[in-house]
Amino acid sequence: MKLSSDLKALETRIGHKFSRPELLVRAVTHSSMSSPTRDDNQRLEFLGDRVLGMVMAEALLAQDRDAREGQLAPRFNALVRKEACADVAREIDLGDALKLGRSEMLSGGRRKLALLGDAMEALIAAVYLDAGFDAARDMVVRLWGARVHQVDDDARDAKTSLQEWAQARGFKPPKYDLIARSGPDHAPIFTIAAQLENGETEKASAGSKRHAEQAAAQALLTRLESA
Template identity: 80%
Template sequence: MKLSADLKALEARLGHTFSRPDLLVRAVTHSSMSSPTRQDNQRLEFLGDRVLGLVMSEALLEHDKSAAEGTLAPRFNALVRKEACADVAREIDLGEALKLGRSEMMSGGRRKEALLGDAMEAVLAAVYRDAGFDVAKALILRLWGARVHTVDADARDPKTSLQEWAQARKLPPPKYELVKRSGPDHAPVFTIAAKLENGASAQATDNSKRKAEQAAASALLAQVNS
């Protein structure tokens, strides 16, 4: 199989030449483009998530040989969650190589965090299937770069930290409400309010609803801890 120009360019950005180019094609094919003769990237995404997890686990253990599990777990989650994968995908312009159906493309699929994160995991699995674990590990460590060494010692999701704060004070879990949605369908902007039963609240805005919720939780945490 001969790769298209955009996939050859992606190969160059990855720094890996595929002996089985069909794996890369499958890794960038969204389910909106699947057909009986064209496989999508969902199964590769499943595998890539596990490959990434093993590499990050080993890297964190090597980086901090004395860290307890309770310290390593939030660092691990910060490195493997969908946002981190999407950030890496943006750095290598993975979105430009995605194979999307018309409706997904028209709705801004090349910029969607979930699609980018899933595709990044699928690409990692494609490299693993193509060349083995050692090559995939080297590629992951190169792409994730300094993230392993700079991840916060307490990298817990702000929503988790806020919920733990509320539980410690015998309050119900915080609630997240959509205050406003603006912008076109292909690039929506969400304003989310995080609220506690004691009346405390904070808002945040982002083009990702999940990021807006996290930012609102972080703002509310800062407020109640000040």
Template identity: 75%
Template sequence: MTLSADLRAFEGRIGHRFTRPELLRQAVTHGSVATPGRTDNQRLEFLGDRVLGLVMAEALLAADPEATEGQLAPRFNALVRKETCAEVAREVGLGDVLKLGRSEMISGGRRKMALLGDGMEAVIAAVYLDAGHAAARDLVLRLWGARIGRVEADARDAKTALQEWAQARRMPPPAYAEVAREGPDHAPRFTIEARLADGRAARAEAGSKRQAEQAAAQALLAELEETRQP
């Protein structure tokens, strides 16, 4: 069975022509539309996450032979996290070809970070099963290439950096509290406050609690840098 025109166009955007088109169809099929004759992409997502991790680990080791494990780990996490997968998915238009149930369609599923991230991992697995590790590696390096090159040598997520700042000063870990939630269920906006034990705090807003926590931590780190208080 041949692929539809939209999936053929998607093949062009990711740079891989499938010899087993059923793998791509499975990779873009969400559980909300799965049937006994149509398998969803959850198993492929599981495999794709591991393939992505291996490719990124190899790429980071090759890019910086002198880096320690402590330096490599945060770079790795920044490149394989769900948010990054979703960013790549948006760039190649994966949301346009996802097969979703009516409820997911209505709730904006084509724009949801989790669905896009999962779908991108499933596509990686589909390429791996279709053509092997080399093809999957080439796909990942092609789509992630610029990100790999610019990931900071000491990249750490803001929450980790803020916790380390507090620990170095013998303070308890920062606390995070949801202070507001606005918007409809399919597109919520969360306001999170990051607070240190000494009372210093900062707030930030984002479309998910995780993103808002990271943004709040980053805002508080920026304030600490400005004041340079011990």
């Protein structure tokens, strides 16, 4: 199989030339472009998530030989979550190489966090199947780079951190209320308000309720910690 110029450029950016180029094509094919003769990247995403987890677990153990499980777990979660995968995908311009259906293209699919994160995991699996674990590990360590060394000891998501802030002061857990929904059905925007028992509140909007909740929690945390 002959790769297109955009996929050859992607090979250069990730530092891996495929012996089985069909794996790369599958890794960048979204389900909106699948057909009986064209596989999408969902199964590769499932595998890539596990390969990434193994690489990150090894890397964290090697980096800090004295760290306890309670320190390692939040670091691990920060490095393998979808947001981290999407950040790496943006750095290598993975979105430019994605094969998307018309509806996904029109709704900005090349920039969607979930879609980019899934494709990054699929790409890891493609390298693993093409050349083995060592090749996949080398690519992941290279692309994640300084993230492994800079990840915070308490790298928790914003909702967890806000709940801990509230509990430490004797408050009930924060509440998250959907206060608005806008945009078309294929690209909705949700606005969520995060509120504490003492009345402190912040709002944020995102393309999913989960991401809007995280953004609202982070906005409230930022204000509380700077007060």
